[in-house]
Amino acid sequence: MNKSDTAYGGREAGYYEVRPDHTVVCRLCPHECHLSEGRQGLCRSRTNRGGKLYTLAYGKVCALHADPVEKKPLFHFLPGSRCFSMAAAGCNLSCLNCQNWEISQASPLEVGCRRIAPEELAETAACSGCRSVAYTYTEPLTYIEFTRDCAAACKARGLKNILVTAGYVNEQPLADLLPFIDAANIDLKSFSDDTYRRISRAHLAPVLRTLLQMKEAGVWMEITNLVIPSVNDGTEQIQTLCRWLADNGLADSPLHFSRFFPRYRLSHLPPTPIETLLQARQTAREEGMQFVYIGNTSLPDAEDTRCPHCGKQLVHRDIYQVSPHRFSGICPQCGQPIPGVWT
Numbered sequence: 001m002n003k004s005d006t007a008y009g010g011r012e013a014g015y016y017e018v019r020p021d022h023t024v025v026c027r028l029c030p031h032e033c034h035l036s037e038g039r040q041g042l043c044r045s046r047t048n049r050g051g052k053l054y055t056l057a058y059g060k061v062c063a064l065h066a067d068p069v070e071k072k073p074l075f076h077f078l079p080g081s082r083c084f085s086m087a088a089a090g091c092n093l094s095c096l097n098c099q100n101w102e103i104s105q106a107s108p109l110e111v112g113c114r115r116i117a118p119e120e121l122a123e124t125a126a127c128s129g130c131r132s133v134a135y136t137y138t139e140p141l142t143y144i145e146f147t148r149d150c151a152a153a154c155k156a157r158g159l160k161n162i163l164v165t166a167g168y169v170n171e172q173p174l175a176d177l178l179p180f181i182d183a184a185n186i187d188l189k190s191f192s193d194d195t196y197r198r199i200s201r202a203h204l205a206p207v208l209r210t211l212l213q214m215k216e217a218g219v220w221m222e223i224t225n226l227v228i229p230s231v232n233d234g235t236e237q238i239q240t241l242c243r244w245l246a247d248n249g250l251a252d253s254p255l256h257f258s259r260f261f262p263r264y265r266l267s268h269l270p271p272t273p274i275e276t277l278l279q280a281r282q283t284a285r286e287e288g289m290q291f292v293y294i295g296n297t298s299l300p301d302a303e304d305t306r307c308p309h310c311g312k313q314l315v316h317r318d319i320y321q322v323s324p325h326r327f328s329g330i331c332p333q334c335g336q337p338i339p340g341v342w343t
């Protein structure tokens, strides 16, 4: 495969087939876009040029920032550490509530980018004092070739790799990436396929498959559910979601209910009422979820980790301040092991 950059900054992608009429079919994600000459996929970051599929995002970073790992959010993975966060433009979902639509709903050709090679990114991250690198802000699976090469370079330098993703990807590309990934936050938007289609132009089933595939691969995983009024806030839907997680061995994966604020194409909706979030937390606990957090609020105790056995507060979080800085992963009161990557 010719990997060299083209004049317009593309690089030949993987995971595609060529049809006799020179259209290409991208097999990276479940959309499986059929692209004629010059057309871009739904993610805007892959295109057919001359009967080959090219990624437009390789080596083109539109955001670089050192964040607290809690911001991803990851609460049971190296708490109190910082992660070097990067993004290239593009996303294969079209969420009506997107926080980062200026870079997610744009092509890498339209967004100001800095050119950076995977080795340079790894060196910059290593020199920053961060312990991990997060592929975040947009959808890192749409530029999976760049994500994978960066993750390999970072791993070689002893950095951990974090994927922040909607998990909408086909099985083989994900399998090729996971050996380099240590932790992930998966955005599980709803347990209704109809809601997925309406708010994101995607489907539920592939996301559930990704959750199981990551668990099977041993990736440390936390799950975020943004609770949007009148969209996915029904108790029954939340109950079904949590029951599926618990029934599939994910009861001890931290679940983050996040408060919605009006933005982008859902700016006409109100913020999520606090009562709705408290109800969601109660429902999740009743369904067996052991670590349930509420984000984007100032509720006391909403982001603290408590021992599911004896109730002792183990880690206190106040915005991005974490105490204690070091937690052994064992409850000091009752000896219960707490799942996570703590040191």
Ligand code: SF4
Binding pocket: 026, 027, 028, 029, 030, 031, 032, 033, 040, 041, 042, 043, 044, 045, 046, 092, 142
């Ligand atoms: S990754 Fe992009 S081009 Fe490929 S199938 Fe998905 S949306 Fe289409």
